[in-house]
Amino acid sequence: MGCYQSKVKKQWLGYEDPVTLASQTAFSVSEVEALFELYKSISGSVTDDGLISKEEFLLALFKNKKKENLFANRIFDLFDANHKGVIDFGDFVRSLTVFHPNASKEDKIDFTFKLYDLDGTGFIERHEVKQMLIALLCESDMKLADETIEVILDKTFEDADVNRDGKIDRAEWQQYVSKNPSLLKIMNLPYLRDITTTFPSFIFHSEVDEIST
Secondary structure (H helix, E strand, C coil): CHHHHHHHHHHCCCCCCHHHHHHHCCCCHHHHHHHHHHHHHHHCCCCCCCCEEHHHHHHHHHCCCCCCCHHHHHHHHHHCCCCCCEECHHHHHHHHHHHCCCCCHHHHHHHHHHHHCCCCCCCEEHHHHHHHHHHHHHHCCCCCCHHHHHHHHHHHHHHHCCCCCCEECHHHHHHHHHHCHHHHHHHCCHHHHHCCCCCCCCCCCCCHHHHHC
């Protein structure tokens, strides 16, 4: 077993022991091993270098390696935790765990907060929500009138921005999501409980209007 793992590590950059990853995530050892087979498939889809590039990531998740989309790019950035420009196996498993049904609600809320905090300021501001909403609409092939988008933004900040400072902090976001649990719908991928080697077409194609609920 040790010899086998040594060979695997030499062939795959960023490879980490499944037992270690299982202890740090919501996945079991067997699920991590299945994810490795999945990872190998994705990382070799364009360039067989053992790492997932943005092109490969977007092709696997969004079925279009040429398409530029803020939402898709944001998901890649969050998976690329160390800002290397590529995703290694450890990044892949540790990022994917937040979508596991057994992952904590707090972790899921934290991920969605980071998703919308485009500027990394520790706050979600109106222009960030608008950018993400437009990107989600584009990804879902939906279009709303500018007036409708502004109504959604008004309602969101009316409900979430408790202290009326024009931005949403982490505590306000947590409270808002707790009252609107449908916002976490995209954060649960049930098949990760019993992962297969078929990569999920991520349920990032969410119901855009849930933002306004």
